[in-house]
Amino acid sequence: MKSISVAVLFALCTLATAEWKTCFRTRGERQYLQQLKNLEMPCGEPTEQLVLLTVPEGYDKVVxxxxxxxxxxxxLCTEKKRCVAIATTTKDVKVELKSGEDTKCDSIQVEEHTQCGCQCIIGKEQCKEHEEFDEEKCECGCPESAKTKCTTRGDAWRWHASTCSCVSMVDGSSAK
Incomplete structure (x- = not known):
């Protein structure tokens, strides 16, 4: 049986925290899970990792x-953010490109991350037409100014958060 790295276990556990009591029944298993959660794995400086090289079109293999x-x-970003590269450079990696019996010496460009940061998993493109994207909360929502304007119109108007609109209780019309 292959051993699973602590980082992979930590990721799986944090993604499934809602069901941890179901999956980790014994006290020892729950203590182990808590130890994994307490590991410091911040989104910080880039670390050296193995990266699979892409085989260019027209070739069978890259060595x-x-x-x-x-x-x-x-x-350790947040539930709604992930650790991503916010600055990158490229480096050339010398390789052999193989196509059948032919071999060609060349280089492939590989992206290197130079700075990391936490970024929202979703973006403004997931928002509905009438919604705004809140970068701090990483979520779509109604413009606060529209809700405030509606509540100052009086008792004959109601705010509908599902459509981000102010609707008249008298005739059902929407206010802008």
């Missing part, structure tokens, strides 16, 4: 198949 490159990793 070596992997190289070392600096990459962002970590789990």
């Amino acid at each position: 070596p198949a992997v190289t070392r490159a600096s990459r962002c990793s970590g789990f």
